[in-house]
Amino acid sequence: MGNDLSCYFDVQSCMTNLRSVSMPHSLESQPVECSAVINAAGAWSAKVAEMAGVGRGSPNTAEGTKLPVEPRKRYIYMFNSPDGPGMDCPMLIDSSGVYFRREGFGGNYIGGLSPSEEEEPDISNLDVDHNYFQEKVWPLLAHRVPVFESLKVKSAWAGFYDYNTFDQNGVIGTHPLVQNMYFACGFSGHGLQHAPAVGRAVAELLIDGDFQTLNLKPFGFQRFIMNMPIKERNINME
Template identity: 65%
Template sequence: MLGASLRLGLLRHPWVRRLGTRGGGPPQGWDAKVSEVQKKIRSVLPGAAWGSLYDTSHLPPEHSDVVVVGGGVLGLSVAYWLKRLERRQGALRVLVVDRDHTYSRSSSALSAGGIRQQFSVPENIQLSLFSASFLRNINEYLAVVDDPPVDLQFSPSGYLMLASEKGAVTMENNVRVQRQEGAKVCLMSPEQLRTKFPWINTEGVALASYGLENEGWFDPWSLLQGLRRKIRSMGVLFCQGEVMRFVSSSSCMQTAGGAEMVLRRIHEVHVKMAHSLEYQPVECALVVNAAGAWSGQVAELAGIGQGPPGTLQGTKLPVEPRKRYAYLWHCPQGPGLETPFVIDTSGAYFRPEGLGNNYLGGRSPSEEEEPDPGNLEVDQDFFQDQVWPHLAQRVPAFEALKVRRAWAGYYDYNTFDQNGVVGPHPLVVNMYFAAGFSGHGLLQAPAVGRAVAEMVLEGHFQTIDLSRFLFSRFYLGERVEEHNIV
């Protein structure tokens, strides 16, 4: 049976209201009757203990109100807020399905861990402001009784974004919007830059913006594990496996213009268990697609984008995996521990990493340079040719750096406008999205999880209006133009 909070929220979905509700759950008192029969069976069997012949603890449950596909920070955040905001504590059954509980390929765990408010779109700024508050007060949210507190190892050194003459006007406009939304950001001239950061070469820099509060970086692994520990304590279930299939039903609806639309509703998620050829069906009321770089593939499994081109039915979720490299280097004469997270005019970025003059950084490739996402091998030549020259030009001390380690991770890249997709699909009425953030999903995950939970439980966004991030914008061609994508 549906949890009370979820039932109410789902019935408020603007598409579901037109369909009516669908029955089919067990009769009232069914669970009690089954329990009584089981007790009678056990009473006639020899021995005091009687359990399952096989260990089924690794299997997903046969029923779940919500199945969250993806166990990264976004999926865990959605699960957390669903449990936190449900009206009747313990009434909502939530299952998180993820392919790899070691997180060896997880975008969350492999990221640079930055947190900033320096965006150009108000919604992105608002998401980041709440997430900064969440991280700053992390143990008010994620504390678990008798367990040690979460330590994010937050470094509040700010972001320093550099603009050329060509980008100076855009930067001024961005900072104006950021301040209007409550972010503490200042503009700096090249002279002010050289005074505050004497290690920087300001050649080609016309203006800079510097975050004064709630910006810096933290340990993504600590957030990931803190969320997992907390939601386990709240009753969320986990399953290691891959979603292979959705079972759904269809119904037709007449639009105001007289056209006929086919609405679909998912009833079962088929999960292929790790190290097994079999799958386990899970009956569910609602699915949250938080599968990161693979969220587009999960959407296709639900039939999204399978209709005629140019129609809503034929509109795909435009999210695909993009490979990004991160490099860790040592530089004895580097800028030091007070260095902010620097975004160069070239797109190259870097920040300090721990103690001992180590630095973490990289650069997103151009469309022509995009590497093959089929593996996570690192191209060392990319650093030599496309990253190091820009680093050394901006920080002369980096001429003497030495790369110590490198790895690759995935962006869940939204090819439409590089912004997140949040909320329900208009035709697959019980699939919701938390995907496509193109590199800033980690820093916005706490706020996005809350937004998705609000939409599921209440039928609308409550704290931050993310209507511009709905799936329908892909069909309508309404891009959200964000100028500060790194």
């Protein structure tokens, strides 16, 4: 995923031409007439869609419906707890939303917690908020696994979820108006798990003209226009 045309050059200038994407000012040596454009730009996929005119019409119309995907910063903390759960410990997602899994051997784990809407961090940088671990994540971890009371944080990092604000699920398939744009984005923090199936599904759409193995039509852009969210428990609880 993410390995589409847009990865070979920075997509800075697109225009819709008879409702098709083309790139008259591409960084290639000549204008690019695209037969198919796969928007797999992750957290920036709404920006790429907008370049192709998606969402530029009047509100509450198909033309005016934006791709509802935006970057949301999430932290992963790596911690050590020598007496923590061992080899038989699965990845655990607590009902509070806190999650962790073993990271190799030696009592190492990684974990985190998605913030509430009110707590959404600034996305202008990828700085890690260490207080967030102290105040929000650690108490929940220690409640679930008491031995984590004495854990030690070793490192941490932040990344951007490709967050679909509409229903936190992937956007897969064509656009009803921009005829050569395909979507494979908006996976909202579970895109790695979906990647093999989505890659196959989009390949089928391109080669065969329709989904063959799994019918993923419900995940299409159309659902934003029709206001038909796909709700999935445990994803939408955050």
